[in-house]
Amino acid sequence: MERLMFPQIVHDLLVLIQILVIASADLCYVNKEVANCSDRGLTSVPSTLPENITTLLMTRNKVVDIEGFAFKQYANLKNLDLTNNKIKTLNNHSFSGLGCLESLNLEYNFLNLSHNAYPALCFLGLVSLQRLLIGNNVALEWFLNPRGLCNYPDKAIGQLQELQELSVDGLPNGVFGLGFSRLRHLKRICSITFFLSITVLGLIYRYRWRITYFYYMVRDRYNLLRHQDDVERQFISDAFISYASEDRDFIDTLCNNLEGQGKRLVVHHRDFRPGEPIGANIVKSVQTSRHTVLILSGSFLASHWCRYEFEMARMEAVYDSRSVLIVVKIEDVSAADVPRELLYLMRSDSYLEYPDNAEDQVIFWVKLGEAISN
Incomplete structure (x- = not known):
């Protein structure tokens, strides 16, 4: 044991x-x-x-x-x-x-x-x-x-x-x-x-323009409610002109002709408020203008800020239920380079094309002035 x-x-x-x-x-x-x-x-x-x-x-x-x-x-x-x-x-x-x-x-x-x-x-x-x-x-x-x-x-x-x-x-x-x-x-x-x-990130990218637009819209309208008793829409200008800096010479001609007709225009190199973010200036200009006029050119299509202005104006048209965009084509561009939404707009609505001869240009400025007044 x-x-x-x-x-x-x-x-x-x-x-x-x-x-x-x-x-x-x-x-x-x-x-x-x-x-x-x-x-x-x-x-x-x-x-x-x-x-x-x-x-x-x-x-x-x-x-x-x-x-x-x-x-x-x-x-x-x-x-x-x-x-x-x-x-x-x-x-x-x-x-x-x-x-x-x-x-x-x-x-x-x-x-x-x-x-x-x-x-x-x-x-x-x-x-x-x-x-x-x-x-x-x-x-x-x-x-x-x-x-x-x-x-x-x-x-x-x-x-x-x-x-x-x-x-x-x-x-x-x-x-x-x-x-x-x-x-x-x-x-x-x-x-x-x-x-x-x-x-x-995918959702943010897909809806980036709407998110940006809503941010500035809410901010500006909140400020409007705080500082104004009368919140009815008041347009400061007849048209906000969206253009590329390379087309500045044409913009000078446009301002001379349309402001000569008594139209009130907003152009960024002249009218944007110093010290304010560019995005905020753009959204405010779109919201306080009866129309946004797109000066379509190759330089316009290559510009990030021009695309931004187009998207903000498009959002304004959708969410405020009003006709906002007027397209002015000043040179030939490839359809492949035009954003799908802008191409659809041009195919569904009339757009103006800047002519070469002086006589047709006189008619062009009259038609553009009328479009802005409508």
């Missing part, structure tokens, strides 16, 4: 000694096959844990770098949690030897989605990995140079052919490379930041 008990006592003592060594050396708590090394201030992977552990928790430590073969003695690991460390880069073979690993969590570190942070062989050997979490990482380089981070690390992730779930941060204009084509078992990609940001 005593002979049977002696080996058991020795075994228990050895286990106790092992636990004490682990606790004193690495400050980790081991319970059966689970090693909890969280909140221990560790800067590297512990080397004296039981080799048969299947779960290793190393959250909220100070690990900056995962060296090659750092986990080679823990070949039975199935779950590895390295969240909330300070990891900036991985190395080739960082996880080599972990052929049984099924879940790897690297969230809340400082890993950017570059090939420098994820070298091609960093996940080599993870033949059983099904779940990889690398989202919610904060990388200063991303914010400083977002254009430099446009490709997901497909060479590294492409090694994980058994991967089923991937959580990853979103990249502006992010590109999933050819490596992702090898992930035939992938069922889920979770990238909330990516899809949300792309959706929001």
